[in-house]
Amino acid sequence: MSSPSLLTVSSAQRLAVAVVVTISVGYTITVIAFVLSAGSFPQIALLIGALAGFFLPHYLHIRAALGNVEPSGAPYGLAMQVVATYAPFPAFGPWWTAAAAPILAGSVLLRLGPRRGTWAMIPIMVFQAWWSSTGPYGTIASGFYYALTVFITGFVLYAVTRLVVVTRELEQARAELAEAAVLRERLRISRDLHDGLGRSLTAIALKGDLAGRLLAGLPAGAAGETREARREIGELVRIAREAAQDVRRVARGYREMSLTQETHRAVALLEASGVSCHVNLMEEELPRPVDEMLAWAVREGVTNVLRHSAATTCSISTSRVSGAIRLEIANDGVAPVETSGGEGPRDGHAATADGAVLSEPEGVPAGRDGSGLTGLAERAAAVGGTVRARRAGRGGFRLTVEVPAP
Structure with a gap:
């Protein structure tokens, strides 16, 4: 059985307006209908004046209360409502007052607050009790x-x-609690990254340094192999240290990516x-969200x-293409896609909810390792961009990312 939905600010406000309108119309409709049908012209004019003088301040009180606006200054609107409630008594008798007095009590509480308003309601209740009993x-x-x-x-x-x-304050409290929960989770992830993965990467770098020093002490009989191994270990140490720095930046919360720097690292x-790499980046300063999105794509x-x-x-x-920045990454050497069940070769395309066209990574069957491109499409959609990944020619593959940029 599903749980009932929480009351929202909009639904609570609709409920409050419905209750106020129902009470206001229901209490006064009989008097209004009687005066309009059987009253004289002066009585109708007096009724129209009384309605305007009563319900205009009433509307202002309700609107201020719904907006949680603290009342200030002299209660002139409340005084106008009192006059509009009791001044027509000689002309209409107790019937108009009987209809307006309960609504006036609500305005008294809203304008003066529950403490002072309760005491101010006593004369209204006494007058109603007096005329209805005598x-x-x-x-x-x-x-x-x-x-x-x-x-x-x-x-x-x-109350309404x-x-x-109160509902608005509860929604704000829920939002603050959710933000606090996210902050706590971020702190936990940062701590785990720093204490766990960062320490492991640092250990890899240290082990690489040690291996390099051990290779330096080997005899010079295989100088070429030793030099190549030393170069590869040095590259391993560099990559491990860069990864450790990335982990520290993520843990500290100030990681920033640059398309130029990420491209240099990729090359x-x-x-x-x-892999032989060819780079052709346009010489234009891009907005920060666009630059970071393209860096993630690289x-x-x-x-x-x-x-x-x-x-x-x-x-x-x-x-630059039609008000957008286009990034293209093309390569050869795509492995053929295996098929099963006699369905024939797949074209490698899949549509996402945001309209981006994705492909399985080069030669990887669906469902095995395709989450990276899906995540990239979600990042692109967040800045209004699209991602297309498809096979190109014989053994080629092309990743195209377009992000709007002024």
């Missing part, structure tokens, strides 16, 4: 009934408007892996080239 058909029971009507109606109007304020990594694209292909060449280029 009239031609009055009884003590009717006096008690009308006095109780003033009290209950006033607090109902006050305060419900909106060094590709060439160290035996990182993801180069990671796929190294992990999922036997590429010998790779190109990275940027260009």
Whole structure:
């Protein structure tokens, strides 16, 4: 069984407005209909004036209460409502006052607050009890009934408007608690990254340094192999140290990526892996969100080239196309996609919810290792961009990212 949904500010405000309108119309509609149908022209004019003088301040009180605006200054609007409630008594008798007095009690509570407003309601309740018990058909029971009507109606109007304020405060409290929970989780992740992965990467770098020193002490019989091994170990140490620095930056919360720097790192990594790399970046300063998005795209694209292909060449280029910046990463050496169940070869395309067209990483069957491109598409969608990844020609693969930029 599903749990009931929480009351939102908008639903609470709709409820409050519905209750206020129902009470305001329900209490006064009979008097208004009687005067309009049987009253004289002066009585109709007096009724229109009384309605305007009563409900205009009433509306202002309700609006201020729904907006949680603290009242200030003299209560002129409340005084106008009192006059509009009791001045027509000689013309209409007790019927208009009986309809307006309970609504007036709500305005009293909203304007003066529950402490002072409760005391201010006492004269209203006493007057209602007096005329309803001393009239031609009055009884003590009717006096008690009308006095109780003033009290209950006033607090109902006050309660439904305060419900909106309390609901808004609860929503703010929930948002603050959620933000605090996210902050605590970030602190935990930062601590775990710094204490766990950072320490492991530092140990890898130290072990690499040690291996390099041990190689330096070997006899010179295999100088070429020793030199090559020393170079590879040095590259391993450099990459481990850069990764450790990245972990520390993430843990400290100020990591910033740059397209130029990420491209330089990608070129060094590709060439160290035996992949010839060609770079053609446009000389234009990009907005920070666009630059960071494209840097992530370079990182993801180069990671796929190294992990999922036997590429010998790779190109990275940027260009401006129709108000957008386009990044293209193309490589060769794509492995053929295995098929199962006699379904024939797949084209490697998959559509995401945001409209980006993705592909399985080069030659990797669906569901095995495709989360990187999905995450990249989500990053691109956050800045209004798109991602397309597809096979190009025979054994080629092209990753295209377009991000709007002024």
